[in-house]
Amino acid sequence: xxxxxxxxxxxxxxxxxxxxxxxxxxxxxxxxxxxxxxxxxxxxxxxxxxxxxxxxxxxxxxxxxxxxxxxxxxxxxxxxxxxxxxxxxxxxxxxxxxxxxxxxxxxxxxxxxxxxxxxxxxxxxxxxxxxxxxxxxxxxxxxxxxxxxxxxxxxxxxxxxxxxxxxxxxxxxxxxxxxxxxxxxxxxxxxxxxxxxxxxxxxxxxxxxxxxxxxxxxxxxxxxxxxxxxxxxxxxxxxxxxxxxxxxxxxxxxxxxxxxxxxxxxxxxxxxxxxxxxxxxxxxxxxxxxxxxxxxxxxxxxxxxxxxxxxxxxxxxxxxxxx
Numbered sequence: 001x002x003x004x005x006x007x008x009x010x011x012x013x014x015x016x017x018x019x020x021x022x023x024x025x026x027x028x029x030x031x032x033x034x035x036x037x038x039x040x041x042x043x044x045x046x047x048x049x050x051x052x053x054x055x056x057x058x059x060x061x062x063x064x065x066x067x068x069x070x071x072x073x074x075x076x077x078x079x080x081x082x083x084x085x086x087x088x089x090x091x092x093x094x095x096x097x098x099x100x101x102x103x104x105x106x107x108x109x110x111x112x113x114x115x116x117x118x119x120x121x122x123x124x125x126x127x128x129x130x131x132x133x134x135x136x137x138x139x140x141x142x143x144x145x146x147x148x149x150x151x152x153x154x155x156x157x158x159x160x161x162x163x164x165x166x167x168x169x170x171x172x173x174x175x176x177x178x179x180x181x182x183x184x185x186x187x188x189x190x191x192x193x194x195x196x197x198x199x200x201x202x203x204x205x206x207x208x209x210x211x212x213x214x215x216x217x218x219x220x221x222x223x224x225x226x227x228x229x230x231x232x233x234x235x236x237x238x239x240x241x242x243x244x245x246x247x248x249x250x251x252x253x254x255x256x257x258x259x260x261x262x263x264x265x266x267x268x269x270x271x272x273x274x275x276x277x278x279x280x281x282x283x284x285x286x287x288x289x290x291x292x293x294x295x296x297x298x299x300x301x302x303x304x305x306x307x308x309x310x311x312x313x314x315x316x317x318x319x320x321x322x323x
Contacts, residue, residue, distance in 0.1 A: 007309060010284055011322060014291050014313035017173040017242065024161050027153050029214045030171035031319035036147040039164050041137035046101040050132040053092040053114060053121055054105035057129040068115075068122040077102060092121055101133055108132035140164075150321055152214070172319030175215045175242035179206045180233070182248035183297065184224040202247045202302055206295075209306050210245070215314045238287045242317065245310060246283075247295040247302045282309060291317075 019033035048054065055071060063069045071092040077083045079098035087093055087104035094116075095101075095108065107129055115122045140146065146160055147153075153161075153171070161169060181203040189199045200222050210217035218241060223229050237244055282305050283294025293310050295302040316322045 003308060006282070006284075007312060010291070010309050010313050011316055013284075013286055014316050015289070016319055017175055017317050019170050020173050021168050021170050023168055024158055024166060027169060027171055028155065028158060030153050030174065032147055032149060032151050032153060032157075033170045033172050033319060035145055035149045036161065036164075036166065036169065038140045038142055038144045038146050039166075040140075041142055042140035042163060043134055043136055043138065045136050047134050048095045048097055048099050048101060048108045048132060049134050050108055050110040051096050052094075052108050052110040052132065053116075053123075054087055054095045054102045055092045055107050055109055055123070056087055056089060056105060057107045059089060060107070060109065060123045060126060061129075063123050063126040065124055068124045070120055070122050073116065073119050073121055075102070094121075106130060106133075150319055152320060172317075175314060175317045176218060176240070177210045177215045177243045177245060177314065178218050178220055178237045178241040179203050179210065180220040180237070180244065180246045181206075181222045182225065182230060182246060183222065186222040186248070188222070202295075202297065202299055205299060205303065206245055206247065206306060209303070209311070210314070213311050213314045214318060215243070234287070234292070238290055238292065242290055243310075243314065244287075244290070244292045245295060245306070246293065248297045284309070 022030070053071070053073070054077070059071060060069050071090055073094055074087075074091045075083045075085045076094040077099045078096045082100055083093055083102045085093065085102070087102050092109075093102045093105065101108075107127065108131060109123055109127060110132060113124055113127070115124065140160075140163075146164065147157055151157060181200045185196060185198055186200040187194070187197045189201070189204070191199070193199070203219050203222070207217045207219045220233070220237065223233055234244065234246070281294075281296070283292075285292050291313055293305075293313075295305045295310075312322045
C-alpha cells in the first residue's frame with residue numbers, strides 16, 4: 001500500500017474535534033474555528049507619523065529656505081491626548097508621533113524642517129500636502145476579514161485580535177495524546193543500564209513531537225510485554241484521551257501482539273496493519289472512535305512514521321487543512 005493511500009485512510013478516520021471558547025492569551029498555537037472581522041479602523045483616527053507640527057498646507061505651500069514661514073504655536077498634542085484647539089491660518093500645533101491630527105490641520109511638518117522659539121515656529125521648506133499623516137483605516141478597515149477560519153494563531157494573529165478588542169475567541173480543541181512505550185527490555189531513564197536492558201527514549205521523543213505539532217501530550221509509564229497489562233492500560237487511557245500512540249516491539253512477533261490487543265478491545269472497523277517499504281509495520285485502529293497508532297520500536301522508524309502519518313492526523317483533528 002502506497003504512503004498516500006495509508007494517509008488517506010488515517011485522515012478519513014481522524015475527526016476534527018469540537019470547538020471551545022478561550023481567552024486569546026491562551027490561544028497561541030490553536031486553530032481558529034470561525035472567520036473574524038475588524039470591529040474598528042486601524043488606526044482609528046488620522047494620526048501623525050512624525051514628531052513635528054500640525055499645520056495648514058495653504059500656510060506653507062510657498063515656503064523656500066530663503067524665506068521661511070513663521071507660525072504661532074497655539075497648543076501641544078502628545079500621543080493619547082486630543083487638543084481642543086483648531087489649527088487656523090497662521091497657527092500650528094506641536095504634535096508627537098501617533099497623536100491624533102488636530103482639527104483644521106492637513107499636513108505635518110517634521111521637526112527637522114523647523115526652528116522653534118518661544119511660542120513660534122519657523123517652517124524652512126515646503127512639503128507635499130498631507131505628508132506624514134496616516135489616515136484612519138490605513139492598516140485595517142471595519143468589516144475587513146482579519147483572521148480566516150482554520151488559521152493557526154501565532155504572535156501576529158494574537159496581536160491583531162487584541163487590537164480589535166477580541167478578548168475571547170472560538171478555537172478548535174487541541175487533542176490530548178497519550179504516549180506509551182512498551183517492552184520488557186525498557187527501564188526508566190534515571191536507572192543505570194543492566195544486561196539486556198535499554199532506557200526508554202521513544203516516549204520522550206514522541207512526547208516532544210506531539211508538543212511541536214501543537215497537541216497536548218501525556219507520557220505514560222512504560223509497560224512490559226504482557227497482553228493483560230497492555231490491554232488494561234490502553235482501555236483505561238482511551239477513556240480520557242483523544243489519541244494514543246504506542247511504540248515498541250512486543251511479544252508474539254513484532255506488532256502482531258499489539259494488533260490482537262487492539263482488536264480484542266473492540267477496534268472500530270478492525271485494526272489496520274500496514275507494512276511500509278522498510279518492512280516495519282504501522283498499526284492504525286480506532287477505539288471509542290478515537291485514533292490509536294502503533295509505531296515501530298526503532299527510534300528512527302518511529303519518528304518517520306509519526307511525521308508521515310500521526311502528525312497529519314493530529315493537525316486535522318485541531319482544524320488544520322491537511323492535503
